[in-house]
Amino acid sequence: MTRRVLGNVDVANASGLVTRHSTFDDEDGYSGELPAWWSWYAWPAWWNRFNAVSKVKWTMQLEPGKSADLTYTWHYFWG
Secondary structure (H helix, E strand, C coil): CEEEEECEEEEECCCCEEEEECCCCCCCCHHHHCCHHHHHCCCCCCHHHHCCEEEEECCCCCCCCCCCCCCEEEECCCC
16 A cells, blocks of 8 residues: 655554655656646745655555554644
């Protein structure tokens, strides 16, 4: 499972792999999946310096009928 977050992921449980990408120069290809409203908003010039698009990727196998609680904490800066 993968979760993308506007801001900075601090920690993820269950050995979730956290990566951060620039909103302008995303080598992960995220820019092709941005929501439609993304280009409507005028992001402040400083925003990308303090915030990223964070991605948490969990890799696990679940037995049929079982579930897992995948959690993370995150923050972002706004002025």
